[in-house]
Amino acid sequence: MTASACENQAAKMLEALQSDLKSLCMETKKRYPHIKDSCEEAIIKVRGASMNPQSSLSQITSQVLYPLVQAAETKDAKIVKLSLSLMQRLIVAGVVDGCSGEHVVETLWMLMEAGVEELKVLQTVTLLLTTNPAIQGHSLAKALVLCFRLHFTKDATVVNTASATVRQLVSVVFERVVAEDAPTQTTTTQQQQQQHEEMPRGEEGESLERGGAGGEVNFEELKVRSASPPKTLHPAAADAYLMFQDLVQLVNADEPLWLLGLTEMTRTFGLELLESVLTTFPTVFYNHPEFTFLLRDRVCALVIKLFSPNIKYRASVPASVQQATPLDKPYFPIAMRLLRLVSVLIQKYYPLLVTQCEIFLSLMVKFLDGDRPMWQRGLALEVLHKLATQPALLHSFCTNYDMKPHATKIFQVTQPALLHSFCTNYDMKPHATKIFQDIVNSLGAFVQSLFISPQSSSPGVGGGGGVGGGGVGSGGGQSPQLLGGMPVGPGVSPQPAFFYRGVYLPLCVTIPTGQAKSSYLEMLDKLEPPNIPEGYGVSLAYYCLLDIIRSVHLVMMGPNALTEGSSEQYSPTAEERKVHEQLVNSAWCGLLAALTVLLEACTDEAATESILKAIQTFASLAGKLELTTPRDAFITALCKSCLPPHYTLTVLNNASVAASASAAAASSSSSSSAVGRGHQRTPSQEAQQQQQQQHQYYDAEVRHQVVAVGTALATPSLPVGAQQGPVMLTNKNLQCMRATLSMAHCHGGVLGAAWHLLLTTLQHLVWILGLKPSTGGSLKAGRSTAETNAVITTAVIADLPVLSSMLSRLFESSQHLNDVALHHLINALCQLSQESMELAYTNREPSLFAVAKLLETGVVNLGRVEVLWRPVTNHLLEVCQHPHVRMREWGVEAVTYLVKAALTHKHTPPLKDNQAALTHKHTPPLKDNQKLQTLLLSPLSEVSLVGHPDVRQKQLESLLHILHSCGELLHHGWPLILNIIGAINDNHSEHLVRLAFQCLQLVVTDFLPLMPWACLPLTVDTAAKFGSQTQELNISLTAIGLMWNISDYFYQNQEKLRASLTPDSQVFPDFPGVPNMPPFDKLWMCLYARLGDLCVDSRPAVRKSAGQTLFSTIAAHGALLHHQTWQAVLWQVLFPLLDKVRQLSDSASTDKVDQGGKHSYPSLTPLETFPVPGALLLDFIHTAALSKSNEVSLAALKSLQEMLQTGRGATPTPQHTSNTTTNTTNNNDTNTHKHTHTYTHTTPYTLVRRCDRQLEYRLEGLAHHRI
CATH class of the missing domain: 1.25.40 (Serine Threonine Protein Phosphatase 5, Tetratricopeptide repeat)
Structure with a gap:
């Protein structure tokens, strides 16, 4: 603002002040002349100030205030009103200094005691304290007491105005502290940061040495209550300290030390003020160790004291037996405000109050006990829901500060993670109470207690429900067709509700995910406990459970985990992983106990979907941490929900028993033990469970529409003939089936061995629905009822193709799994198929689901064929040898289809978005890759070892198809x-x-x-x-x-x-x-x-x-x-053939020739001694010519004739002897055969031709005889 503007504003203000003084002068002219004289003097002073720009109005404030104080002393309403208006004008102008302010406060105190213009007095006090920080110490205390006393007058308008004024002025006192700290904030940030880094999380006396004024804090002096502030505090902080100390004193029914004159204070109003201060000004308590001491030593002690009546009282115990006095009975207004205050302490101050918060949380958990009034349980649930919605935004707290230079630490950044903190400070500490586990387990026990067999409601304090509250008594005993006054059954859309074991509880509130919505914590105007509607408790518990899982998810996966397109990559540090494991281990037992009951009891599709998503999320988190027990337990619960209540599936029952045993072993608190007992299914309970199954089944029928009726799939563990009756699936079963498919599709990489649980469940559902495998491994509905033995209603006929498509997409998505996860999937399918093979050995109809899905999995993962080929094809080859016709038909179908698909697949480097296959690049391509061709064709080759004709036929048909389609690629x-x-x-x-x-x-x-x-x-x-x-x-x-x-x-x-x-x-x-x-x-x-x-x-x-x-x-x-090869032709082909023919000819004639085995050929004659083969040929012809068989004899003579003719024409002259002829035989060689002269120059080729003719003739003669 410019100087001229300021001068104009001051001039206008002086003119107005003169006008008001003149009005006051006229009003007091007759009755109060002394006031009139004072006003005239003041007018002269003001006029002089307006004529002299160099003078300041503050210099004449005391002269102007004097007639105003005199006017207030008259206690005349009209005059007092004018006087207060003038005071307010002076206050707004900022000309009232500390001394003048004291006079103003004294004047206002006088008016308060006289009961004159009380509203105007409150307005003036508010203006004085909000615009003038000079009002400190005793004057400030007196002004505050003035407002407090007006709060307890009889005029409702004054009471309400005073209440608002007190709240505002209490905040103003602390705002002064914040403003006082601001100039020194930049110079002390580094020191404060170092102090809090060394702070051992709430141990007093460790990091609270230096106060706000820079002096050493003497905690021994602070323990002594005094009206004097600590010397280490600046003035504004000192006033706030004394005021806050007195507020605690007053709530504790003690005398104030600083707010003298305050004779009465309601505990409810005091708790509200404490809550307001603690909610709005956490930095004051973090920056000033004196305030931290007050918080830890005074406020926490007060809270624990006020908790006592609420803890001791039992709604289920008769009043005559109660130990508490009437004054100690829980009082709703105090209990509600107390829990509001506890909620603030836990949310904003747990780094300073680690031990105290442990006590608060333990006491709050007790509020959920079944013998508490329902309003107490409702209040505790609302607080727990607030805590549950605090996601993990920081992995550590009180050690992380704003990264900007000179920034305020702690609460100028986002709130730390409550659940993360509970787990870190309590559950992970040795010999400490596992608070987070107790909270979750208490919720689980609370939910289970609501569905205990209905009892008559026992009234609690102020009309609240007894055991289970109003949610159990009224609706539980009604017929399932009319529950809580709402129709339930097929074709009816009632209010969302939970119905279990005859207990009906409506879902009566709707709360957005991640937000806390309190109803009874906001009833500040109620003096009596409200009537809690039935279903309110279970509704809050339902949202608490969902938000706990959401918060754990955010802790593990980061604050952006719930946004669309966020990555599900999980790569924590070793320390973070340790915290995350404890979070899951602490929470899973209670969550599972509650969610399984709620899932079975839920009658609303949307609520069921939320529960199913929560189960999926938690199972995936446990899977990412490789915590198999909680992962398998949640997956088992999911799988059980897909099947009818009476359906017996050994693998799921065994998994449930194992999970319950682990939960019982891990539980250390009473609440967790109760949850473990509630969830565990021991062998001694089997008989009782069998008796309840049929009742539960009919309950399900009432609540949900039956959409399919089929036969149960036999399992190897069940005797022949078991489960022969019809099996009915409801629309809820199919909804759970879709959730199971979604779980496997989205989180298949973390399922590990739990794939077997999921696939077993899906196999049984597919069987009941009558889905049959078709080409490529996909499933389709059977063509007729006789074929499938399933009755499908029109409500679900359209869903069958969708379910089949979801199944196919599930296995298609396996191409995105890493190699380890893919092996888990394949192993589970092989195990499932092995079970079907064992079943088929007993002549029972097996399921072909596993074989079909092995095929489907193999086809979509051909990009990394080296990973899956051997385990998949080895198992399918086992299936091919099975004696059951349908089983081996699908085994060979899978093998051959897979080989054909692999050979036609383009084995090229995969796309970058398919990380699973990036490590499996096929270079060179299939045509030149001997290793790959051998790998792909080996299974087809091994089918040759199978003796079943139908298998071999399929093998050869596939081979013919392969030759037609890709024979040119199969070089190797x-x-x-x-x-x-x-x-x-x-x-x-x-x-x-x-x-x-x-x-x-x-x-x-x-x-x-x-x-x-x-x-x-x-x-x-x-x-x-x-x-x-x-x-x-x-x-x-x-x-x-x-x-x-x-x-x-x-x-x-x-x-x-x-x-x-x-x-x-x-x-x-x-x-x-x-x-x-x-x-x-x-x-x-x-x-x-x-x-x-x-x-x-x-x-x-x-x-x-x-x-x-x-x-x-x-x-x-x-x-x-x-040349040298002819020796082998003669001795290894032709002559052995001649000998065989002669033997066969002899055996064909009536008179056998004794010379049949005369010639043998133990060794080869060198080619240079070529006359030996010719002699053997003549000998053979001689023997044949003497045969009794006319045909053989004639053939031999013809052969001899041709030899003689050929021999004469083939004798070359020496000059025509070529490289292909033999050398002439040495006539001087005494070892030369006697027929040497006849064949001296006969070529091997000529001799072979003669052997051919001889053989031809002999074979023609042999052809007329039977051998």
């Missing part, structure tokens, strides 16, 4: 493919042989050029196998034709084969006597040897076709062989 997989084709034998049916041969035909006709050379001998062997099979003659003949095609391929690709072939001993058989045979010749030798074997087949057509093919092959392509 041909050995496995050929082994699969060649695994067919005579024991298999004609259909299987034909199917396998179709595969072979496709291989030979289309894929020989793509096949590596090492597979060619195996291809020849496989074709020969089909030539020798006896199921179908045409296949044998066609197979021999394929061998001709193979020989033609060898011939046409000889250059390529010669370049690629290597002498691999593992590929080619050993050919003795020719150590350096070229690999290309070995390939031909394999073909000749297999054709030679077929030449002696038992079937004439096969023998003839094989012989013709062999001879034609040698004739057409024999010239490709190297």
Whole structure:
């Protein structure tokens, strides 16, 4: 504001002041002339001040106030009113100094005692204290006492105005302290921070050494109540200290030390003032150790004292037996304000009051006991709900300060985490009360107590309910069709409620998540306890439980955990993890005990959904911490809710018993023990539970609509014939099923071994609903009722495809799991499938759910096939061998589908958003990756070991499909493919042989050029196998034709084969006597040897076709062989074949020739002594010519004739001898055979041709005889 503006404002103020003084002068002119004279003098002073700008109004304040005080002494209402108005004008102008202010206060005190213009007096006091900080010490105390005394007058208007004035002025006193601290705040921040860092969380005398004025604090002096403030405090802080001390004194029914003259004070009003100060000015108590001492030594002692009547009183004990005196009975206004004050102390001062807060919380927990009046329990629940909604925003408290320089610590930042603090300061300390655990367990015990068998309500103090409150008595005994006056049943939408064991409790309040909404804590105008509506207790407990889980979630996952798009990554420090584990361990038992009851009792879909989400959240938190017991316990509760009450599932019952035992062992307090006993299901309780099951089942029927009726799935642990009756599912069961699917979908990475619990439950639900596996592993509803044995209502028919889709999405989402989590899922599916296999061994219908979902899981995770392939396919191969037809059908279906999908899958590096598969990159691609091809085809190959024809048929059909769809990619997989084709034998049916041969035909006709050379001998062997099979003659003949095609391929690709072939001993058989045979010749030798074997087949057509093919092959392509290879052709193919033919010919004739085994070939003759093979050939012809069989004899003579003719025409002159002819035999060699002169220059090829002709003739003669 500019100087001229200030001057104008002062001038106007002086003019107004003159006008008011003139009015007062006129009013007192007749009756009070002395006042008139004083006013005129004051007017002259004011006029002089207005004419002299250099003068200040403050210099004449005393002269102006004098007539005003005189006017107030008249106690004339009109004059007093004018006087007070002038005083207020002076106060607003800021010209009243400390001395003048004392006169004003004395004047106001006089008017208060006279009862004149009380409202105007209150206005003046308010203006004086709010605008003039100079009013301190005794004057301030007297002004406050003035307002307090006016608060207790009889005029309601004055009382209300005084009440508001007192509240305002008490705040003004503390605001002065804040303002007084502000100038020194920047210079003391570092010192204060160091002090609080060293503070051992509430131990007095440790960090409270230095006071606000910089002096040493003497705590021994502070313990002595005195009207003098501590010397270490500045003036404003000293006034606030003395005022707060007297407020505590007055509430404690003691005499004030500073507020002298205050003769009466209600405890309720005093508690409200204390609450207001503690709520608004926590920095004062943190920054001044003197105030901290008051808080710890005086306020906490007062609170504990006032708690006593509330703790001792028992609503269920007759009044004649009560130990408390009538004055000690709990009084609702005090109890309510006391709990409000406790709530503030815990929320804002727990770092300073760790020990005291432990006591407060322990006492508050006792308010929830079943023998308390219901209004007490309601008040305690509202406070606990406030505490439960405090999320974890800081991982440590009182040690974290604002990171900005020179900032105020503690409460200028966001509130620390209450639950985190309780757990850190109580539950994790040795020999300390586990407060957080007690709070949660008391809530659990409270919820369970509400659903005890209904009793008549016993009235509490002021009409409150007795045991269980009003929520138990009135509605509990009514018929389920009309509960609490509300209709319940199918087709009716009643008020949301909880109905359990005949007790009906409505959900009567709605509170937004994360917010506390108090009703009875806000009833400051009530003198008697209100009537608590039925259901209020369970409603508050319900919201408390949900918010506790929400807060634990925020503690662990951070303040942004609930926002959309937030990451669920959990990476705590070691210290944080320790705190989080304690949070979960302390909370899970009580939460589970309460939530399971509420979930079963809830009749509202929205409330049920909230409970289910809370269970999912807590189970996931336990899973992130790898706390298996609480995780499995919550998942078990979730799974049980999906099934009817009477449904017996051993795996869930065992998990429940184990969790209850762990909870009982972990519980140390009485409340936790009660919860453990309430939740535990011991063997001795089984009989009682069985009796209750049917009753609970009908309760469920009343509350929820039946939407499906089916048969129970048998389990290996149950005897044959158990659970043969119909099973009914309600809409609530399906809602819980959807929640279970959501749990597995969203939190599958932390389920671990609990996958088995979830999948077992889903398998039973799928069975009851009649969902059957279809292609690819997805589930679909059965086509007819007879097929599924399930009756589905129209209400759920549309939901079945949705549920099926959710199931498929669940397993599709497994592609986002890490490798460890994926293995847990696969292990659970394998375990589930193993149980179904055991069931099928007893001739009971098994579920195919696990096999189908193994397939579905495998298909979506082909991006990391190395991780899952072996465990999945190994189990499916076991299923393929099962004697149960449907079981093995789906086993081979899964194996073959998986192999086909894997071979057509693009094994390329995964996208960056799929972190699970990023570590599994397939380089090189499938076509060039031998390891990957072998991995993928091995399961299909191992199916060949299964003896069931239907399995083999599916295998071969899949192989044919693979060859058609991706045969060109299988460069390294041909050995496995050929082994699969060649695994067919005579024991298999004609259909299987034909199917396998179709595969072979496709291989030979289309894929020989793509096949590596090492597979060619195996291809020849496989074709020969089909030539020798006896199921179908045409296949044998066609197979021999394929061998001709193979020989033609060898011939046409000889250059390529010669370049690629290597002498691999593992590929080619050993050919003795020719150590350096070229690999290309070995390939031909394999073909000749297999054709030679077929030449002696038992079937004439096969023998003839094989012989013709062999001879034609040698004739057409024999010239490709190297010189030394002919020795192997003669001694390992042709001569052994001649010998076999001779033996077979002899056995076919009527007179057997005794010379059948005359010639044997123990060793090979070197090629240089070539006449030996010719002699053996002549000897063979000689023997055959003498055969009694005309056909054989004629064939031998024809062969001899051709040899003679060929021999004469093939004798070369020396100059025409080529590299392919043999050297002439040395005539001087005495060891030369006697027929040497006839074949001196005969080539090996010519000799082989003669052997071929001889064999051809012999085979033609042999073809007319049966062997």
